[in-house]
Amino acid sequence: MMFINYLKYSVKVWDLPTRIFHWLLVLAFIFIWLTQGDDRYLDIHVFAGYLFLGLLVFRLIWGFMGSKYAKFSNFPYLKIWNYLATLFTTKRQHFLGHNPAGSWAVFIILGLGFMVSITGLLTLGGEERHGPLAGMISFALGNSFHEWHEITAWIMLGLIGIHILGVITESWLHNENLIKSMITGVKFTTNKTNDVPKYGLIAIFMILSTISGIFSYFNGYLLTENYRPFIGPNLPQNTLWQEACGECHLAYHPSLLPARSWQLMLAEQENHFEENLYLEQEDVIELQTFAVENAAENHLTEVAWKNNRSISPEQVLLRITEIEYWTTKHQNIKSEIWQHSKVNFKGNCVACHLDAEQGTFEDAAMRLPLNSESND
Ligand code: HEC
Numbered sequence: 001m002m003f004i005n006y007l008k009y010s011v012k013v014w015d016l017p018t019r020i021f022h023w024l025l026v027l028a029f030i031f032i033w034l035t036q037g038d039d040r041y042l043d044i045h046v047f048a049g050y051l052f053l054g055l056l057v058f059r060l061i062w063g064f065m066g067s068k069y070a071k072f073s074n075f076p077y078l079k080i081w082n083y084l085a086t087l088f089t090t091k092r093q094h095f096l097g098h099n100p101a102g103s104w105a106v107f108i109i110l111g112l113g114f115m116v117s118i119t120g121l122l123t124l125g126g127e128e129r130h131g132p133l134a135g136m137i138s139f140a141l142g143n144s145f146h147e148w149h150e151i152t153a154w155i156m157l158g159l160i161g162i163h164i165l166g167v168i169t170e171s172w173l174h175n176e177n178l179i180k181s182m183i184t185g186v187k188f189t190t191n192k193t194n195d196v197p198k199y200g201l202i203a204i205f206m207i208l209s210t211i212s213g214i215f216s217y218f219n220g221y222l223l224t225e226n227y228r229p230f231i232g233p234n235l236p237q238n239t240l241w242q243e244a245c246g247e248c249h250l251a252y253h254p255s256l257l258p259a260r261s262w263q264l265m266l267a268e269q270e271n272h273f274e275e276n277l278y279l280e281q282e283d284v285i286e287l288q289t290f291a292v293e294n295a296a297e298n299h300l301t302e303v304a305w306k307n308n309r310s311i312s313p314e315q316v317l318l319r320i321t322e323i324e325y326w327t328t329k330h331q332n333i334k335s336e337i338w339q340h341s342k343v344n345f346k347g348n349c350v351a352c353h354l355d356a357e358q359g360t361f362e363d364a365a366m367r368l369p370l371n372s373e374s375n376d
C-alpha cells in the first residue's frame, strides 16, 4: 500500500491461473444468464453452472495456495473503512493487489456463487431429476430451492454490477486500467517490486480441463442427430395400454393426468371423444389399474407433478391439453405451427416432443417442426 505518486514501475501482480479463473468465470456467468429461464437450453445452463462451481472451488484453493496477491491472507479487507473514507480525497490509498473493496467483492462473490451453485444443484436434482442429487429431493422441495436459486442469482448479479462500478471508479481515480491489468496481470507502482510467478502448468491444466469438459459434455450433439441431452427415467409401460390407446393417437402416459380422469375416461370408454373404444370389461379393469398406479398424483416426472398441481381437486379433466399448466406452457406457439402438417392437433405431442412415447417430456427433448415444411 502506498500513496499515489508516480506509478512508474510495472509489476506482474496477477498470476495466470488467477486471470484465467477471472475471465472463465465471467464467460460462464454470461452463458448462465443467456440460457436461464428457457429449459430447452438447460444442458448449456447446467454445464456453465458446473464450470462456474469448479472455478469457485479452484479460487478457494488458490486463495490459500496461490501467489502473493491472490492469497486471502494478503487481502487488505480490514482497511475497508479507511479506504472508503479517503477514496475521494487526495489521501486516497493505492493497493498493488486487490484493494479492500475488491477483496470484499471476491469474498462476497465466492460466497454467493457457492449459494447459487448449491441451490442450482438442489433444483436440478429435485425438479429435473438430474445431476448428482437426482431424485434425492422431492419436486416440491426442488421447486422451493429453485426460488432461492433465482433470488441468490439476482443478488449476485447486483453485486457484480457494484464490482464493475468499483473497478471503473478505482481505474478513473488512480488513472490506471484495472480491466487491462486483469488481462495482462500487470499493475504500476512507485517502487520496484518482484513479479509473481507464472504458474504456467496450472494455467494449461485449467484450459485443457475446460476444453475436455466441453467436449465430453456436449459430444452427443456431434455423434447423433436429434440428440437428447437429458434422458428421463424409464417409466412403467403396459402392452395393453400401448395397443388399446396407441391406435388413434399417442398412447398418452398415465402420469399426465390424475387417477380420477383415467377412471372416468375408461368408465365412459364407449363414448370416448365421440369414438367407441369397444373394450372388454376385464381390459377396462387392467387399464384402470395401470393408469391409477402411474397417475399424475404419483409424481413420476416433473410434468406429472406440475400437471397435478395445476388441476384443482374438484376438476375432472379428460384432456391433457386443457390443464392450465399445459395451456400456459403452449400459449406462445403460433397458429401456423399448430396447423403444420406434422402437428395437426394439439394432442399430437410426438410432433414436438421427442420423448412423448416414453412420457417423460424432458425440457431438452422439445423440437418444433420447421416452418418451411408447412403444407398449405
Ligand atoms: C378409436 C380411436 C381412439 C382410441 C382407440 C383411443 N382414443 Fe383417445 N382420443 C380419440 C380422439 C378422436 C380424441 C380427440 C382428439 C381431439 O379432438 O383432439 C382422443 C383424445 C384423447 C385424450 C385427450 C387428448 C388431449 O387433447 O389432451 C386422451 C387423454 C385420450 N384420448 C386417451 C386415450 C386412452 C387412455 C385410450 C386407451 C384406453 C385412448 N385414448 C384410445 C380417439 C381414440
Ligand code: HEC
Binding pocket: 038, 039, 040, 256, 302, 303, 320, 321, 329, 330, 333, 337, 338, 343, 345, 346, 347, 348, 349, 350, 351, 352, 353, 361, 362, 363, 366, 368, 369
Ligand atoms: C406444436 C408443438 C407441440 C406440441 C404438439 C406439444 N408441445 Fe409441449 N411444448 C412445446 C413447446 C414449444 C414447449 C416449450 C414451451 C416453453 O418452454 O416456453 C413445450 C413444453 C411442454 C412442457 C413443459 C416442459 C417443461 O417442463 O418446461 C410439457 C410438460 C409439454 N410441453 C407437454 C406436452 C404434451 C403432454 C403434449 C401433448 C398433449 C404436448 N406438449 C404437445 C411444443 C409442443
